[in-house]
Amino acid sequence: MRGPAAGPPGRQGALCPVLRATGTLRPAPPPPRWPVRPSLLDPVTAGGGSGGGKMAKYLAQIILVGAQVVGRAFVRALRQEFAASRAAADARGRSERPQSAAASRIIGISLQEAQQILNVSSLNPEEIQKNYDHLFKVNDKSVGGSFYLQSKVVRAKERLDEELRIQAKDQKEKSQKAET
Numbered sequence: 001m002r003g004p005a006a007g008p009p010g011r012q013g014a015l016c017p018v019l020r021a022t023g024t025l026r027p028a029p030p031p032p033r034w035p036v037r038p039s040l041l042d043p044v045t046a047g048g049g050s051g052g053g054k055m056a057k058y059l060a061q062i063i064l065v066g067a068q069v070v071g072r073a074f075v076r077a078l079r080q081e082f083a084a085s086r087a088a089a090d091a092r093g094r095s096e097r098p099q100s101a102a103a104s105r106i107i108g109i110s111l112q113e114a115q116q117i118l119n120v121s122s123l124n125p126e127e128i129q130k131n132y133d134h135l136f137k138v139n140d141k142s143v144g145g146s147f148y149l150q151s152k153v154v155r156a157k158e159r160l161d162e163e164l165r166i167q168a169k170d171q172k173e174k175s176q177k178a179e180t
Contacts, residue, residue, distance in 0.1 A: 107159045114163075117156035123164055132157045 115121065118131045135153045139145035 107155060107162065109155050109159045111159065111163055114156035114159035117152055118160065120160070123160065123167065125164060128157065128160050128164075 109117075118128060118135065120127050120131055132153060136150060137143070139147075139150040139153060141147050141150070
């Protein structure tokens with residue numbers, strides 16, 4: 001015959017050793033939690049539960065939020081720059097005739113910039129040629145001038161010559177329309 005400490009026939013291993021000694025029923029203790037050592041990934045128990053993991057978590061969050069703020073500001077600045085560039089291009093396109101705008105893009109210099117370089121206020125061919133000759137001679141490399149400035153003078157002359165050609169073509173078309 002079995003006593004109260006024996007329990008049901010298949011459950012003897014599940015009873016606490018104290019039960020066998022005292023004869024009272026107690027549930028078996030829970031199995032140990034595995035792993036026993038604190039996990040390095042758990043911020044609460046990392047570092048022996050001292051709270052060092054919490055600081056690392058907060059630091060990571062601060063860095064993440066700071067990166068998001070900087071990223072948004074960068075995107076906003078890019079959008080503003082694109083909008084300003086588009087507005088400037090539209091303003092240039094409206095101020096010049098389509099042929100003149102195309103000439104500016106091809107030669108790489110605007111009409112206003114070419115006039116500033118050659119120091120002319122109107123498109124007078126004689127004044128343009130006179131200023132061109134003077135600036136070309138002054139900036140000659142053999143006289144101690146700058147090849148870069150000399151090339152700017154040449155480009156400005158080319159741009160103004162192109163504008164004179166466009167104006168002559170427009171005048172010719174207007175006179176032909178007036179005759180017919």
